[in-house]
Amino acid sequence: MESNNAEHTKIVEALNSRFASSIKEMGEPYGELTISVDSSNIKNIIAFLASEEMGFSYLTDLCGMHYDTTDELGVVYHIHNLYTNTRIRLKTRMPKAKPEIDSMVSLFRSANWQERETYDFYGIIFKGHPDLRRILNMDEMDYFPMRKEYALEDGTRTDKNDTMFGR
Amino acid sequence: MKALTNRSKIAVDKEYTFMERLYFPAIIKGMMITISHLLKKKATLRYPEVQKEFAPVYRGKHVLKRDEKGAENCTACGLCAVACPAEAITMTAAERKKGEEGKYREEKYAEVYEINMLRCIFCGLCEEACPKEAIFLTDEIVKTSYDRQDFVYGKDRLVEDMNKRIDITKRQKKY
Amino acid sequence: MELTELIFKGILVVIIFAITLVAALYSTFAERKISAVLQDRIGPNRAGPFGLLQPLADGVKMFMKEEIIPTSSSKWLFILAPCLAMITAGMSSAVMPWGGNLIIDGETYALQVADINIGILYILGITSVGIYGIMIGGWASDNKYSLLGAIRASSQMISYELAMGLSVIAVVMMTGDLSINEIVKGQPGGHWNVFYQPLGFIIFLICAFAETNRAPFDLPECETELIGGYHTEYSSMKLGFFLFAEYINMFVSCALVAAVYFGGYNMPFINSMGWSPNTVTIVGTACFFLKIAFGIFFFMWVRWTLPRFRYDQLMRLGWQILIPLSIINVILTGLGIIVFK
């Protein structure tokens, strides 16, 4: 991958030298360094990036995805090096049948609830998470509502004429 | 930790001065401030005796406009319903019959037009979506009521009264 | 005791009790109005002219509300608590000298229900019994927030009672008498104790705030922390009694501050106006009530200005600052008495 950003080039080189086999795709859409990686190796990659050498000590965001065309689930990480002001987006994919990925809680405490939220929404199992329970929805809920196949509405609404909106 | 920028400035001072240690100076100062409000003009707006004038662009109760001749502007195109994030608008379209030209401006009109005021979030997107200058939000507020069914406003409450026309020119002004 | 005096005392008791109740009732209204004007608001103005019937509306509403006694509470204690709070609050006004002597048909009547010679001790004693109402109420509710409120109330009371007593001792040393009437008489004209005992006065005032559970010491109720504290589980008139007791306590505290430090019914120049003794007495009583009214206003003014303390800070203030200060005050007073007398 070619980049005009010296920081990005440095990161890409460092990652390529260590984790070449885990990296699937790299890109820079809208100037944001985006790397798709193998979900089995994500913890090592992030641990390396979060080390003092690379300085990505801040987990900005962690969220789930459901790619319904390939029926895969994914987790997207945004990590940030505050001193060089560089952000990286790391994307992973995993089959919906076995949605497992390593937990980041040991690296970033902020990952704790974000992973719980992701589990709550998509049913992604974070291995090594200390307390993987539903967080926003009720414990009794028996599906993962953010997956594309589930409806948004709850169906108890009585004061609406659905035909107006093509449903 | 190392600072990220050179623009940081420490905003706190936690050292008590001797006077602050004594409690009383700050307490007396505070009490002087509160007592000075004793004779100040009260900020209260005496609603409902006095009503505040809302901004001309205020997003309150909806109105279905008629044109100068008294014909309804709405052609039941359904854009407002599509644009409504709360899905509060429903309507049924009907064809205009002969002799109803004075009642409806276009060939199609809304036979039923209902807005569920309890669902409505008064975002104003329906007003923006309307291509026929038919629906506008006004600076009136929707009245409260005892019954949930009361809030489905039909055409009887939405279409403007020709005797009490609502001026919407200010809303359209883009300054 | 003669029959006429007995009748007079009887009438006086009724009047004093009525005045106390009305004063407490209208303190709630004053609280609302004063908080409103201090906050640039208007305050209640719908119930009656200027909202003057607001306290009545509150009272009637509370009377007509459903009584709830939580099933897990101890029923008798739950009912006893507000009664205790109310009774002790009402009792404390008995020894207050509301004015000088009235002379009717040559007979002298004192405007005081009971001039017992340990009046100060009586009031201190009664107020510390009053805390049982709060404690029992908080405990009997079987609610954790109530329990916390009760614990806070009792420990707060214990710590502030001491400093309060010590600060009064300095006054007693000057007067040489425990009777409140004597203390008032000891401050003729403008010779108020507050000028001789400024430190003692401040300590006493702070303790009075703490004793009546008013902000900044309203920790037992402390809406933002304990919801309602000890009265969280109380509804209807039982709650009314608690709130009422608090306002009566405030009224009595103000009366006590006025009597002990501001000369009670004494006013400067009141005796040099050449009025008849009865007029002097009546004007004096009016002055006393004016002082009380200002005191109540001051209590509310403070409440609507200051943040409240934290529990441990309150304790520190009581034990580490106020008690040493009040002991110093006693020593200074003693030295003063030795030097100047």
Next chain:
Amino acid sequence: MIESINDKISGENYNTINLGPTHPATHGIFQNVLTMDGEKIIRAESTVGYIHRAFEKIAERRPYNQITPLTDRLNYCSAPINNMGWEMTVEKLLGVQTPKRVDYMRVIIMELARIADHVICNSILAVDCGALTGFTYIFQQREKIYEIFEGICGARLTTNIGRIGGFERDFSDKTWKQIKDFLVDFPKAFREYEALVNRNRIFMDRTIGTGPMSPELALNYGFTGPNLRATGLDYDVRVMNPYSSYQDFDFTIPVGKQGDSYDRYMVRSAEMWNSISIIQQAMDKMPEGPYHADVPEFYLPPKEDVYTKMEALIYHFKIVMGESKVPIGEVYHSVEGANGELGFYLVSDGGRTPYRLHFRRPCFITYQAYAKMIEGSVLSDAIITMSSLNVIAGELDA
């Protein structure tokens, strides 16, 4: 009875107490189960989700222009910042360059919103300490901000202000005057409020040392915004990744020392003063020009054109029906929300609705540290800490 109150934890008699969800100090609705030793908190556990409203799911079902009113309800204390953050995200996806005037107008609105938010937080902190009067003084000024918003967009709180590409209408003369008046009135009222609260020893005693945080731990917990700055680290999105022409304005980043409640309070105070100065600078430098970018695919054409011109009518229908063409791609954009970095991660598959829209909600991430922050402190401190973190339920639970 006492036995029923206590339950035994690891052989000791501790109390458990439910702080929330309807406790007066929890403002919104958070539940904290506290294990207490007397008044001291031994262990705390937070439960959230009491107003989970499925924002992200709704966002997948609504066209782009209908998501603006949705963002209002995230952090409702400062809705315009959310609105504009979202609009800027879409603009970034579309590659739209907004005119300078739009940027400056946005800066004014966003800083007003920041003041409105911090006013709530700081005054409620004082209310939770027991001082209610300052709240009413400062809230009168907040009412003026509402009036300004109302004059621009027609609503007070949930503003739905601005459109993709700019504003729905230019500020009127009255609005300009209101903003000018606000810049005069607010500092006076705020100074009075600060005199009432800031250096009052009771208030300082209550807040200093409550809920402290070190910068390292704060980063690890994902703090941003005033809560992070209170620990001493000067991270501010407005400076690090300037958006909407923030680089044109001169302002400092106020930081604290220990990250305790007083630091948070003072940092917010200082930020309000900064906001005032930023608004002043924006007013002084306000360039002339259009109040929206030229994006016919997303910005509704003027009504007159819709009635007369075919092209405008087509665009109008396309926008309202959500049929405008959106590029395929993914974009992350963040703004400095009132509580920290408010991020929008938008994935588009070219359809009429976002394929995925994730909100990085600062409150959600910050609040997980709360349980740790209050362990070992007393109940009163727990409440002060919660107020000073300024956790907004709508944003927390999304």
Next chain:
Amino acid sequence: MGVDNKVNIVAAPEGHSEPGFFATSLDKAVGLARKNSIWPLPFATSCCGIEFMATMASNYDMARFGAERLSFSPRQADLLMVMGTISKKMGPVVKQVYLQMAEPRWVIAVGACASSGGIFDTYSVLQGIDKVVPVDVYVPGCPPRPEQIIDGLMRIQDLIGNESLRRRNSPEYKALLASYGIE
């Protein structure tokens, strides 16, 4: 003072008046007292709560109606003001708070979310609190202006003023509560 005189002071109840004597039905007098002493329990969950703060603050001052004493303890409250979204997770809590309130009690649903679910027609949001507790007055708006909240309060006042003392014992009222599973 010009405005002061215009304040609508509550009219005295209809009754029989002679010098020094005024008789009215107990219902009316109690209704009058109750309606001027409403202690609300603000169940503020989201945006509407902020507008409620504005209603309580100086500019709108709900205290004028005798309703400024917020009682956060349900035992002492007369009026449950539900402001903001109530999710399905929160629904039971609302119901419990309602159950803990002492009779007579009223409920006002402020804002679109509490009244009907509003914009949030989702799997997690209760579509109106009238699914769990009986609601007396609905206030539309998202969020309602303080004027509308005051309007709702005045409606509640009308309701309280006209309510018979025995309504709470009437079979209709019991049936209403039973339909919500409340005894």
